[in-house]
Amino acid sequence: MSMQVVQSIVDARSVCRLQKCQGNNVGLVPTMGFLHEGHMSLVRRARSDNDFLVVSIFVNPTQFSPSEDFGTYPRNFEQDRRLLVDEGVDLIFCPSTEEMYCSGSSTFIEVTGQLTANLCAVSRPHFFRGVASVVAKLFNIINPHRAYFGRKDAQQLAVIKRMVQDLNFDIEIVPVPIVRDFDGLAKSSRNAYLNPDQRKSSTVLFRALQHAEMLIIDGERNSSRILAEMERMIQATEYTRIDYTNIVCASSFEPQGYINSEVLIAAAVWVASTRLIDNIQIDPDNLTP
Amino acid sequence: MSMQVVQSIVDARSVCRLQKCQGNNVGLVPTMGFLHEGHMSLVRRARSDNDFLVVSIFVNPTQFSPSEDFGTYPRNFEQDRRLLVDEGVDLIFCPSTEEMYCSGSSTFIEVTGQLTANLCAVSRPHFFRGVASVVAKLFNIINPHRAYFGRKDAQQLAVIKRMVQDLNFDIEIVPVPIVRDFDGLAKSSRNAYLNPDQRKSSTVLFRALQHAEMLIIDGERNSSRILAEMERMIQATEYTRIDYTNIVCASSFEPQGYINSEVLIAAAVWVASTRLIDNIQIDPDNLTP
Numbered sequence: 001m002s003m004q005v006v007q008s009i010v011d012a013r014s015v016c017r018l019q020k021c022q023g024n025n026v027g028l029v030p031t032m033g034f035l036h037e038g039h040m041s042l043v044r045r046a047r048s049d050n051d052f053l054v055v056s057i058f059v060n061p062t063q064f065s066p067s068e069d070f071g072t073y074p075r076n077f078e079q080d081r082r083l084l085v086d087e088g089v090d091l092i093f094c095p096s097t098e099e100m101y102c103s104g105s106s107t108f109i110e111v112t113g114q115l116t117a118n119l120c121a122v123s124r125p126h127f128f129r130g131v132a133s134v135v136a137k138l139f140n141i142i143n144p145h146r147a148y149f150g151r152k153d154a155q156q157l158a159v160i161k162r163m164v165q166d167l168n169f170d171i172e173i174v175p176v177p178i179v180r181d182f183d184g185l186a187k188s189s190r191n192a193y194l195n196p197d198q199r200k201s202s203t204v205l206f207r208a209l210q211h212a213e214m215l216i217i218d219g220e221r222n223s224s225r226i227l228a229e230m231e232r233m234i235q236a237t238e239y240t241r242i243d244y245t246n247i248v249c250a251s252s253f254e255p256q257g258y259i260n261s262e263v264l265i266a267a268a269v270w271v272a273s274t275r276l277i278d279n280i281q282i283d284p285d286n287l288t289p
Numbered sequence: 290m291s292m293q294v295v296q297s298i299v300d301a302r303s304v305c306r307l308q309k310c311q312g313n314n315v316g317l318v319p320t321m322g323f324l325h326e327g328h329m330s331l332v333r334r335a336r337s338d339n340d341f342l343v344v345s346i347f348v349n350p351t352q353f354s355p356s357e358d359f360g361t362y363p364r365n366f367e368q369d370r371r372l373l374v375d376e377g378v379d380l381i382f383c384p385s386t387e388e389m390y391c392s393g394s395s396t397f398i399e400v401t402g403q404l405t406a407n408l409c410a411v412s413r414p415h416f417f418r419g420v421a422s423v424v425a426k427l428f429n430i431i432n433p434h435r436a437y438f439g440r441k442d443a444q445q446l447a448v449i450k451r452m453v454q455d456l457n458f459d460i461e462i463v464p465v466p467i468v469r470d471f472d473g474l475a476k477s478s479r480n481a482y483l484n485p486d487q488r489k490s491s492t493v494l495f496r497a498l499q500h501a502e503m504l505i506i507d508g509e510r511n512s513s514r515i516l517a518e519m520e521r522m523i524q525a526t527e528y529t530r531i532d533y534t535n536i537v538c539a540s541s542f543e544p545q546g547y548i549n550s551e552v553l554i555a556a557a558v559w560v561a562s563t564r565l566i567d568n569i570q571i572d573p574d575n576l577t578p
Contacts, residue, residue, distance in 0.1 A: 105454075107456055110397050162393075166391075167396055
């Protein structure tokens, strides 16, 4: 069967409803397009798990603040389409902004509490409500059995899992590991913004996380000392400005002064005018040096 | 087939999923129990529209403020069960609070803007987010084709319709007319709080709305003058204290100083310690005196 491309909500809904009626499992990979190897690993995992695979491409305005890069966010539909055909995707859902947000649209989903008290929620206060709301819309349109999210956006993944549980969506959320470039930089559509010098500087983000891991392997458990070393490394690198570094509980996202259970070490760093995020998850009781 | 009663989300979901798989239409009437003729008109309408009828009974704590009547809200499951058996309901879903709100639950749906800027949203600031969130949960658990809401809660109905449209729920919202007692008092579970004297006073709410309608039929279009007469009537009645009276656009809920299109005239009045609401919808271009 050849890949379908639909822009309308009604069409996407009816295609997916037919598949479910025929007893097929439907998988969804929500994306903002400009696909890279990180997305493709979600697509391949979803392809192998499901009978019918939907990839949505929608640059969602409500998760950008006015000062952010909604207008310049990279887009290349024709390239995305070719990549998805090659992976055997069944349906691309690529609605317009007007199709997704009708006039008077005013409903938002807020995940409150510890999950959205730190990390990206501080410098991007409306980001997670924009993400949660658009993902709920996609869930209601596609009605998938499973949906796939990358671990690079660890806080987003936690917010979506919380929303699915709290609002009783009947959907399995499948986390997929971070895909990195040859030098460790996590794949991101925003890497396209970096010039060669900035691209070199950007590797400090993952190197700082690796250094933190090494300190923990060496026995360090004090978060402040680890974060201080990470920040020192990042600050010593040209073009960088730290948004945050933090060590939080991997499930509750509560900041941890002392590491005695599984933690997420997360950082957001501006490299010139490009904001990059990355993270690693570490269980001090199960270290693999 | 005899009526089923289930407390667990997993059971409710699987019963309803089976019905949908068999090609049956599923209707949902969400209630807080202590059923009266208002509820029963929803149930009868839903019974005639659908193959499989679910009534939920759940007194939702998140839509009550700490100072409100969650603890004393009237409950009588056995009476409700008998009433619903008699109407041929297929499934009662009556979860516990713990079943609906697992530990750490922290997701809320907010309908923002004009719809929640006035009327009940002022004195009950968290009410609509509690309602929207629990209704979304019920929608995701039952996954009905249609859901039924009474027009007495006109603002609630508008909020739910907005949420369904904005979040792309694939559910038809069916509004059902207000059911009134012999003397015009709108049926409400909270009427049970009224002693005989208070019960007599409570009729002023609908009489004030009828008086407003009569003024409009007589040609009055100035909202302030109509509201002043309504308030005068209510204030002249023993035990009463006005929460609000207002005249708003029937679709946008924007307050209307002058009546030149369909309006909702709405009031909330305390009768002793019982808060009652009522409304009428009037189209000045289509008056039926």
